[in-house]
Amino acid sequence: MQSNCNHLRNTPGSGDVSSSTQSAHAARPPREGACHHNGDVHIQLSAALGDAGDHPSSRHRTSTSQGPSQGHSHNEARGPEDSSLDSEEHSGSSISELRYLFQWLHKSLPYILILCVKLTMQHLIGISLGIGLLTTFMYANKSIVNQVFLRERCSKLQCAWVLIFLTGSSLLLYYTFRSQSLYYSLIFLKPAVDFSNFWKVLWTVGITDFILKFLFMGFKCFILLVPSCMMSFKSKGYWYMLLEECCQYYRTFVPIPIWFRFLMGSVELERLGVLLALFYFILKLLSFSEHLRHFRQVLRIFCTRPRYGVSASKKQCSEAEDICSICQAEFQQPILLLCQHIFCEECISLWFTREKTCPLCRTVIVDHINKWKDGATSMHLQIY
Ligand SMILES: [Zn+2]
Ligand SMILES: [Zn+2]
Known part of the structure; x- marks a missing residue:
């Protein structure tokens, strides 16, 4: 009767044993009980596993050939202590990374400051002009809101001063930079600006947005100057609202040609420019549909001027003691x-x-x- 165990006979080269496994066995005799069942590779693998235990470098190769069941048992063997240790290690490393980042910032601060001073000096005109425009806007906006609040008691002189101030500031700005023809961008024409320079484009967009705000604030001043006998306070409120909505709607259109010229301007990246301009256009279209819906709603309110209730009778007024709870007057x-x-x-x-x-x-x-019936103008800067 022929035995199934080849090791008993110790016949070399029997079965489908690969040469690498054979070489692993060549250095040591086969283990007791390791059987070749008609050339079954399993025996060689377990033997090889034993060998691999001695050599850390070959561990990875062996474990990959073990299959998913052994991999699972390996994970189970780690236990919860290992995972908590890992998380502690991770949090410790993240804290040390943060500390390193802080130290780097601390060391780099003087260099960053030097660069900031250099950049500020390079763009000194632009920065100071931006601050000037912002303060002009805030001053005019506050003045208009105050005058609207005062109703009949508003100062016509103050309104006229704000109007002159806004007109003067806008004209002075365009006169100073007349070589760039920045006013062209107000009506979608091309100003004399280098469209390959991002900062110049941003500057043009910012200036145009501020000037448009000033223009519509000037219109509000005109309405403030209209005598109350010609236009009631309530009617003026609807006009402020309509003007502000028109201003915001127009301001969303104005930067489109400027950014289009910037995106399409590069000759080397023409295809990418076209693609980016297309994406920009799609995004703008989506926002327009939303704006249009809102604008229609405002137009409807302006035309219909809905009332908040019905006129109260004298009897109802006397029941309420003839005193308005808001103004505390009759x-x-x-x-x-x-x-x-x-x-x-x-x-x-x-x-x-x-x-x-x-x-x-x-x-x-x-x-x-x-909103906007109080004469206020939105602070939002329409950059894109
Ligand atoms: Zn009530
Ligand atoms: Zn009242």
Whole structure:
């Protein structure tokens, strides 16, 4: 009877044993109990595993040939202590990285400051002009809002001064940089600017945005100067709102040709430029549809001028002791809200430029806030 165990006979070269495994066995005799079942590679693998234990360099190669079941048992063998140790190590390393970053920043601070001073000096005109435009805008915006709030008591002289100040600032700016013809960008024409220079393009976009704001603020000053007998306070509020919405809508269009020229300007990257310009155009189209919906809503409000309630009768006013809770004076054109509270029409109109609810009982009266009726102009800088 023939035995199944080849090691008993010790016949070399029997079975489908690979040469590498044979060479691994060549240095030592085969282990007891390791059988070649008609050339089964399994025996050689376990023998090789034993060998690999002695040689760390060959461990990886052997473990990859073990299959998923052995890999799983290896993971289980690690235990929770190992993983918590790993997380502690990880947090420790992240803290040391942070510390290193902080140290680097601390050492680099003087060099960064030197570079900042150099950059500031290089763009001194641009930076100081930007600060000047921002302060001009803030001053004019605050003045207009104050004058609108004062209603009949507003100072016509102050309104005229703001109008002159804004016109003068805009004209002075365009005169100083007349060689660049920056005003062309107001009406989608090409100014004499180097469109391959990003900073020049950004400068043109920023200046145009500020000047457009000044222009529409000037229109608001004109409305402020209109006597109350010709245009009521309420009507003026709707005009401020419409002007501001028009300004914002127009400002979203104006930078398009400027950025298009910048994106398409590079000859070396013509295809990439076309692709980027296309993406820019698609994004702008998406934002326009949203803006258009909002603009239509504002136009509808401007045309219909919805009232917040009905006119209150004398009896209703006397029941409310003839005193408006907002201005603490006698009712002027009293309006009865849904919640049965009465206010002057102008008082409650002003209130609803910021709130949606009744000032006394907090019942929701309007579904949206009619912003910009107080004469304010958006601070948002339309860069793209
Ligand atoms: Zn009132
Ligand atoms: Zn109420």
